[in-house]
Amino acid sequence: MGQQMKSRLEVTGIYLILAIVFVVIFYPLIWTVGMSLNEGSSLYSSSIIPENFSLEHYMWLFSSESNYLTWYKNSLIVSTFTAAGSVILTSLVAYAFSRYEFVGRKNGLYVFLLLQMFPVMMAMVALYIFLNMIGMLDTLSGLILIYLGGQIPFNAWLVKGYFDTIPRELDQAARIDGAGHLRVFFSIMLPLAKPILAVVALFNFMMPMFDFLLPSIVLSSEAKYTLAVGLFNFINDQFANNFTRFAAGSVLVAVPIAAIYLFLQRYLISGLTAGGSKG
Structure with a gap:
């Protein structure tokens, strides 16, 4: 019983570490993608999930x-x-x-x-x-x-x-x-x-x-x-x-x-x- 509990704790610890690494790596990336799809240009008015998706910034990058x-x-x-x-x-x-x-x-x-x-x-x-x-x-x-x-x-x-x-x-x-x-x-x-x-x-x-x-x-x-x-x-x-x-x-x-x-x-x-x- 003790060995089984130890194994569960080890697995839980591994998943916890993986979750922390996932947040540290992917949270900034998700924010960047979300920000690029927001309307306007302000950092503070942007959200990680845009209310109104817009590709205007990508279109502007390829404009003259x-x-x-x-x-x-x-x-x-x-x-x-x-x-x-x-x-x-x-x-x-x-x-x-x-x-x-x-x-x-x-x-x-x-x-x-x-x-x-x-x-x-x-x-x-x-x-x-x-x-x-x-x-x-x-x-x-x-x-x-x-x-x-x-x-x-x-x-x-x-x-x-x-x-x-x-x-x-x-x-x-x-x-x-x-x-x-x-x-x-x-x-x-x-x-x-x-x-x-x-x-x-x-x-x-x-x-x-x-x-x-x-x-x-x-x-x-x-x-x-x-x-x-x-x-x-x-x-x-x-x-x-x-x-x-x-x-x-x-x-x-x-x-x-x-x-x-x-x-x-x-x-x-x-x-x-x-x-x-x-x-």
Whole structure:
């Protein structure tokens, strides 16, 4: 009887924790969706369940009065190039550290580990000056360059751990058959590393879509804004009170993220678990 009561208490505790997590995660999301469907623009007059459902804010975002589509395009450009570039750069760097012995290899890995402890924002002044010197300040290409450079330390460790789980016998067998280094990389390593590369692609696609601080420092022209910076102006400008439009724009940000996640979901779990198994 005591054991049965203990099991019930454990199950009750688990469900209680899940309920709290559900409220913490989904309550703000439900409020955002509800606010985006409210009429008017005030935050305080909005309700989680609108009395009169309205799509006027979504329609306004796609009208000629709004720059929302331009900001969306800019975000997609930055996210797509960052994700693709990260997969290419990270896989090459991780392959070198996983498969080759060279002077400075061990110290290089320690440097990558150390760099993970410092956020990119700590070097923002230096990066700002650097972009200004090379004429890439207030450009999407400059923003992409910073994202690509900042992701290498963490992702290289992640992908290297996955590459280390791939048997070296496969490399040796391919070289016996006459395959070179690049052939081994493209024909053996990359196909087997699809799960971890999917993780890298998803994480690096999401980051520019949600990031506000870095684009707000690098970009100054409204036509170059990404979504986070553009949407912030809905509620930041003097006399601005466009919280419902802000909510509608925020809801639409999730569309490409959800599409990429659904496309890559079969790789994500195995990629995350295997990538951290060896270092």
